[in-house]
Amino acid sequence: MKSKLLLILLSATLAGTATAQVKPEDAIKWRQSGYGFMAWNMARIKMNVEGGNYNKDEVIKAANAIQAIANSGMGALYLPGTDKGKGWEETRVKPELFTNKEGVGKVAGAFVKEANEMAKVAATGDAAAAKEQFGKLGGTCKGCHDDFKAKR
């Protein structure tokens, strides 16, 4: 861990940002971690909106986690050289993610928008509204996966 951080500290910063170059395998692992943690929170929201036993606090915690991850700037983890490689597992990113900037911007923007809205709706405790918003949010996950994530 220490040597990893040292590497981060020593490496050059990218143009105009404080994003440093990290090891490709770390970048892949970290982004897979973000999606993996969101998967839990999506499952929790789904259970609450479809299970007939709505727990407002659970949905708020889940929606807040998704919102914070969505707004964390994960795009910085798609560094050059991370189109192939293994984090927790082999990356399933499609090459298009690195070339179709307009398409990526569109799906990423939609995702962030609906994640922010999900957190807002969760805070109200309105189960029906949460269910509807969960559908919209899930649609933006799928939209990105369809275009930019390879199927197994």
Place this chain on the structure above:
Amino acid sequence: MKSKLLLILLSATLAGTATAQVKPEDAIKWRQSGYGFMAWNMARIKMNVEGGNYNKDEVIKAANAIQAIANSGMGALYLPGTDKGKGWEETRVKPELFTNKEGVGKVAGAFVKEANEMAKVAATGDAAAAKEQFGKLGGTCKGCHDDFKAKR
């Protein structure tokens, strides 16, 4: 994915909570994901407070992600039967985590407190205060790892 969610929906809820039983391997993977994503964000904050090039927005995004994950209720992922098993990798949790409830409560409470404070301090943009708070937050990570995470 569909069958996993179905399993969640069909399974019994635990006493008094909306936490459903999930597959042990999913619970382990999801908690490893949470820690993995926090590792990125800790690395980002470290880079900013030690790198001599403080980017307020980067630190805010990172601190907010850590805060939301810290407050997400990850404890629910330490289900009975997840003391051994493989998520992304074999779990490194020590058996003590499942027996020493008081000790776990203490380190978890300290972590959540310092994660909340980190987000507050980050919002001010005060680099020196962020550096100090980063040290405190990192101390709570280490405190838990020392007691409840096996070394490689």
